[in-house]
Amino acid sequence: MKFVVIGLGSMGKRRIRLIMNNYENIEIVGVDSSIERISEVKKLFNIKTYSDLDTAVIEENPYAALICTSPISHSSIILKCLCMNLNVFTEINLLKTDYDKIINETKEKGLRIFLSSTLLYRMEIQHIQEKVLGSSKKLFYRYHTGQYLPDWHPWESYKDYFVGDKRTNGCREIFAIELPWIIKTFGKLRNITVVKDKISSLALNYNDSYIVLLEHETGHKGVINLDIVSRKAMRSFEAYSEDIHIFWDGTPNSLREYDSITKEMKYIETYSEISKDFRYNENIIENAYLEELDIFIKGLESNRNELVRYTLDDDIYTLSIIDSIEGIKE
Structure with missing residues (x-):
């Protein structure tokens, strides 16, 4: 299974580290528009990185996206990922822009969206x-x-x-x-x-x-x-x-x-x-961040929702x- 992590700031790096340390079967690629963040993540994790999502998806064909960007950009990136047939894990959203579109797109395409609430x-x-x-x-x-x-x-x-x-x-x-x-x-x-x-x-x-x-x-x-x-x-x-x-x-x-x-x-x-x-x-402890990732991953593997605590x-x-x-x- 392959994930694309979008946004390589503090939360993006945390998610990458937790997945790499706990899931041997998951491959990760990263996306960020910042050359400095891309360079840092390459050094820290030795993963493939891209400066734009379209190229990353074409080249890598990921199964799911983790959206770790600034909250103001979440809704547009969520919709783009859903249009690309990617399951989505998103950090907390501070704005409910386009939520109706996101809900409809998720249902129509049968994709999973997981909202972090650590x-x-x-x-x-x-x-x-x-x-x-x-x-x-x-x-x-x-x-x-x-x-x-x-x-x-x-x-x-x-x-x-x-x-x-x-x-x-x-x-x-x-x-x-x-x-x-x-x-x-x-x-x-x-x-x-x-x-x-x-x-x-x-x-x-x-x-x-x-x-x-x-x-x-x-x-x-x-x-x-x-x-x-x-x-x-x-x-x-x-x-x-x-x-x-x-x-x-x-x-x-x-x-x-x-x-x-x-x-x-x-x-x-x-x-x-x-x-x-x-x-x-x-x-701030890492255990809960790993727990919600684990539930997202188990949901992808089993197509079950009962462990999800926040919709x-x-x-x-x-x-x-x-x-x-x-x-x-x-």
Whole structure:
């Protein structure tokens, strides 16, 4: 089986590395318009690379495409790949442009499209979901998630990649990462209250800090503090009811529950082995990135969908909620 990875930046390189280290039967070729990125990937992985997708597809005849470009270009590349009869794995989409066309094209051609939503594949999140979904009680939760924008990619200016664009801004990116698991865990939303502001001196034309009160159809309620200002990268989550009290600080070894019988805090073990790229913050681990790739590959091999946890319809809903939070009207 052969894959073409489109976009050879940080995410493209991560996907290539994970596939090469774990799947001997998959051959990879890369596509990027940047000569510098092509040169870097050739040195790192010794794979064939191309400067345009058309040539790569003609020369290599891949079975699937992994779209790892800037989110603003995703929809047009997805449609092009589908027109070329390629199955598609795409990193998170921050805009729902042409989703109707993408859905129709996927159905008409019988192709597979897989949307990354990495946190849904984290074992800590799965444990939290099991606890919440297994309880009959209403819960409250609070969640602070954020990181200072210049620290996201220390090797480049935040002005030089997609987070500098208001349409695909840094806060929107974090909402698109976090809301899928929040919605899957606590339910769809009945009401949203938003407080937002720009509190940093960063050269941005959008709000950099949000406080969002979420009221779910299930009766659960929560507050999300989300920002791109926190100098320490933050994931700090707490959920509580009469029979559940869970804490998580974003890392695999920080998931814990309060035992109301013993009056002790109990740590929950989720991973026997943790894979990391040490260029990134401690709350970013490789295991979940590999898990979603594995489900995509198994789906291609077996033509089954039951392991997929996030769909185009899910993404349309998530992006609509983010639009509402940002105050974007249809």
